[in-house]
Amino acid sequence: MTDSRQASRRRARAAAVRGRRRRRSKGRTALAAAVSLLVLGAAGAGWVYTRLNGNISTFSADGVSGDRPPASTKGSNVLVIGSDARTGGNIALGGGDADDIGRSDTAFLLHTYADQKHAVAVSIPRDTLVDIPPCKLPDGSWSAPQSGAMFNAAYSVGETPEGNPACTQNTVEKLTGLRVDHTVVVDFKGFAAMTEAVGGVQVCLPQDVYQRDLNPHRPTRGKRIFAKGPQTVSGQQALDYVRIRHGIGDGSDIGRIKRQQAFVASLLKQIKSDGLTPSKLLPLADAATRSMTVDPGLGTADKLVAFAMSMKDIDLHNTKFVTVPWKYQGARVAIVHPDADALWAALRADRTLDGQDAGGSGKNGSAASPSPGAEAPASGADTPVSSTGVSVAVHNGTTVPGLAARAAEMLEGHGFTVTEATTATVRDQATTVIEYGPGQEEQAGKAARVFPGARLTPVTARGITVLLGRTYADEPEAPASPPPAHIPAQVSEDARSADDNPCSDLSYG
Structure with missing residues (x-):
């Protein structure tokens, strides 16, 4: 009996030793794998960056307009253009004439909020009627401005095979009042290659699709190229899916x-x-x-990687896709005002589609709210401000008549309650000053957003007073009707989230 117990203990000790050895072995294996990956990463980094750098093409920044919206500390804006240029082998995928001029087949403005957790992509239909500002031509001269032109015509200014992304950027900045931080152009080949690199993309169709649906000039229906229901597509098939227009849904560019x-x-x-x-x-x-063709600000692998990693924490559900508010104007598309103005104003203020402030800490990590004695951020009178219940007194500190009434009307348009609008006793005020009492700094900051460059000053008396200065008098008068304080419900209700089921809402075809 004793020998049996001793044998049992010996077997248990041996098993424990073997277990420790196995654990040490697994630990050593994991450590060795990690070290190997680090060594390989360090050795291959130079090769990787050299290869990516060799791939990247940039367009000249000389064509970017000098008359641009101010840079913002709130979020960032990237213009993504899908080009249907037939150069560089793209004709094999898209058909057409190899010598044709470059055109933009699709475009959207991606706004990444300063909190790095939200993003919204706003599509601009290619047939939208817009004003195209002067753009640089191949001979170095600048084109005349165009009024009521189709949006995709901006990419064709200069009529070169590679297109004119700087002109499209100028047009988007004029249209939205948002400064475009970066512009990226992706052609047919790049799009098809990306879908293959990820192993295909899941899509869903409400009906079978045939060759004639892709090319309405075919005399016969042809072969079936897509079956009804969910499926994974890549390469040429993925390109056909996003380009198809006729014979599916309502056949419109909006549906596409x-x-x-x-x-x-x-x-x-x-x-x-x-x-x-x-x-x-x-x-x-x-x-x-x-x-891919990018602006010089993204012209190296380092810059592209840093840009991509800055968006790694954005949640799929908080990534929204919308189309600029529109209506048909004959065969073309017209932008609907003031709905579109409210959308652009919300993005300038870093507000989400449901009206929440996603400003975070700004591009430079600095606090978004102004501190005492600091100048107010340059939001502008056209940016809606959530100000319900905030009371403000307005005093005209200049000799310009009617200034207090003008400012009062603007404040009331943003939802403020104006308790008085009078002339100040001192009338040589140079800069607008906003005085606020104890505990009212946040409310005063809201008022300061309506007066770019105003200075916040704490005082002992309760209340908020706006003392208008010459800087405000010199500003052009704001529109009589400011944009709505909130994005119209239809825009937010029609938004698609990046985590939506591909088979949900197939009305678009």
Whole structure:
């Protein structure tokens, strides 16, 4: 009996030793793998960056207008242009004439909020009637401004095969009042290669689709190219999916835009589900950069990687896709005002589609709210301010007549309660000053957003007083009707989230 117990103890000790050895072995294996990855990463980083740098093409910044909206500390804006240029092998995918001029097939403005957790992409239909500002031509001269032109015509100014992305950027800045921080152009090849690099993208169709739906000039229906229901597409098939227009849905460009939004949402979901690992990201980055043209600010692998990593924490549900408020004007598309103005104003103020402030800490990490004695951020009178219940007195500190009434009307348009609008005893005020009592700094900050450059000053008396200075008198008079304080419900209700099911809401076709 004793020998049996001793044998049992020996077997238990031996098993424990073997377990420790196995654990040490697994630990050593994991450590060795980690070290190997680090060594390989360090050794291959130079090769990777050299390869990506060699892929990247940039367009000249000389064509970017000097008359631009001010830079903002709230969020960032990236203009993404899908080009249907037939150069560089794209004709094999898109058809058409190899010598044709470059055109923009699709475009959206991606606004990434300062909190780095929200983003919204606003599509601009290619047939939208807009004003195109002067743009640089190939001979170095500048074109005459165009009024009531189609939006995609901006990319064709100069009639070069590679197109004119700087002119499209100028047009978007004029249209939105938002400064475009970066512009990215992706052509047919780049789009198809990216879908292959991620192993395909899930889409969903409400009906079977045939060759004649893609090319309405075909004499026969042709072969079926898409089956009804969910499926995964890549390469040429993915390109056909986002380009198809006739014979599906309502056959309009608006329907195609909604389908493109659903596709980009599904692509983002696929990238996120794969994980942001080097083995997954390198093929994607290689495919993207080989057929991508960017502004000089994104012209190196370092800059592109830093830009991509800045968006890694954005939640799929908080990534929204919308179309600028529109209506048909004959065969073209007209922008609906003031709905579109409210959308642009919300993005300038870093407010989400449901009206929440997503300003975070700003681009430079500085606090968004002004501190005592600081100048107010340059939001402007056209940016809606949430100010219900805030009472303000207005005093005209200049000799310009009617200034207090003008400021009072503007404040009331933003929801403030104006208790008085009078002439100040001192009438040589140079800069607008906003005085506020104890505990009213936040409310005063809201008023300061209406008066760019105003100075906040704490006082002992309760209340908020705006003392108008010459700087306000010199500003052009604000529009009589400021944009709505909130984005119209239809815009937010029609938004698509990047995590939506591809088969949800198939009305777009």
